[in-house]
Amino acid sequence: MNYFDLRKKIEEQFKQNGIDELADIDWIMVEVLGIKRSMLPFVKEISGKDQEKIMSAVQKRVKHIPLDYIFGKSYFYGYEFKVDRNVLIPRQDTEILVENIVKDIKSKNKPVKVLDIGTGSGAIIVTIKKETNAECYAVDVSKKALEIAKYNAEQNNAKVEFIESNLFENVPKIKFDYIVSNPPYIESDVISTLQAEVRLNEPILALDGGVDGLDFYRKIINQSTDYLTSSGKIYFEIGYNQAEIVKNLLENDYSQIQVYKDYGGNDRVIVAQIKK
Ligand SMILES: C[S@@+](CC[C@H](N)C(=O)[O-])C[C@H]1O[C@@H](n2cnc3c(N)ncnc32)[C@H](O)[C@@H]1O
Incomplete structure (x- = not known):
């Protein structure tokens, strides 16, 4: 045929x-x-x-099984990542987050430490390591996700310190120049309305951001200041309708808040610098 x-x-x-x-x-x-x-x-x-x-x-x-799970791989920022149902399939929109932080790190021209919270497949932190050679750390609460992330780091020849941790719980008490996270940010009630490919296949742990979708932003922002240098920055991926509210959450401890849009014209990334 x-x-x-x-x-x-x-x-x-x-x-x-x-x-x-x-x-x-x-x-x-x-x-x-x-x-x-x-x-x-x-x-x-x-x-x-x-x-x-x-x-x-x-x-x-x-x-309704997504192609990336069928073939067990995904492409992100030109790098190949193994994926299975324990990790979110890396999204093209997340490349905007990585593009901005990579540009920022490169402009510093000095060694920096980066922490990725909720690393999943490791797409964000492995790419940051490849593009900048920063000192890279990443956490996830899922042991199975971390196994995939470690495999992906090895395959891409990227040195990253992976830590099994509920948010900051097991993070070493060091100061990072950057904290980056694409946390679960879907409102719990909305999950049942998502397309079957996502709803039935992607890990709920990677999607559910609590009743208003903001649980992880609140928790990460609250604890982040203990882990950032005096000029440290936080980079988040956000839902298309979350820029204003996440900005409000940041305003206590952070300034110079900026929002970037994704390829579809939606707010997708928020960055802020710790107040001096
Ligand atoms: C939206 S996914 C992002 C995955 C990956 N960083 C990406 O952008 O493709 C969120 C990740 O957060 C992890 N996660 C959920 N709750 C967590 C917690 N309490 N502590 C650390 N990681 C958590 C999930 O296992 C999942 O891998």
């Missing part, structure tokens, strides 16, 4: 199961056939074995 015929067959299965992301059909074929997407239309014959592999992935995808 050629690419077009197989694609048509799969498209029907996607439609019957309410999967709108038709591009995923191509990405499944790219992964199985090991060729670039632009080459797919030129594939005249897909072997029986490859068809089986493709259809096996399709069977999972129509059950």
Whole structure:
């Protein structure tokens, strides 16, 4: 069977199961056939074995399993990360957070220490290490997430100190120049309304930010000042509607608060510097 015929067959299965992301059909074929997407239309014959592999992935995808979990990997900032259902799939929007902190660290031109809270796959801290060579620490409360994060650091040749910790509980009493976090920030009630791919597959521990979605911002902000240098900064990813409220939470101890938007034009990152 050629690419077009197989694609048509799969498209029907996607439609019957309410999967709108038709591009995923191509990405499944790219992964199985090991060729670039632009080459797919030129594939005249897909072997029986490859068809089986493709259809096996399709069977999972129509059950709303995200592609990254099906193939066990994700790309973030050009680096490859292993993922499974113990870690959030790193989002493109989170690259904005990393881009800003990386720019900031590079402008300092001096050695700095960075702490990532809720590291998940390790996408944020491994990328920061690769891009800046800062001294990097990361915590997560999930042992299984930390195993993945450690694997990802090793695979990407990035030295990061990982610590199993409920927020700051087991963090060494040292001062960091930067604290960065993409904490769980979805309101508990909203989780049941999220698309099945997220709701049924991604770890609840990575999503649930409490009744108003702000539990982790409150806790992290409250304790952060004990762990920052006198000119330390905090970088958060935030929900599209959380900029004002997180800004209010920060204002007691922080100044120079700035908000950055994501590729979709939504508020996505907030940064603040500790008050002198
Ligand atoms: C939204 S995910 C972010 C994952 C990753 N940093 C990223 O941006 O792709 C939040 C992470 O916080 C972790 N987490 C939840 N509660 C925590 C806690 N009390 N202490 C430390 N980490 C926690 C979760 O296990 C999850 O890995």
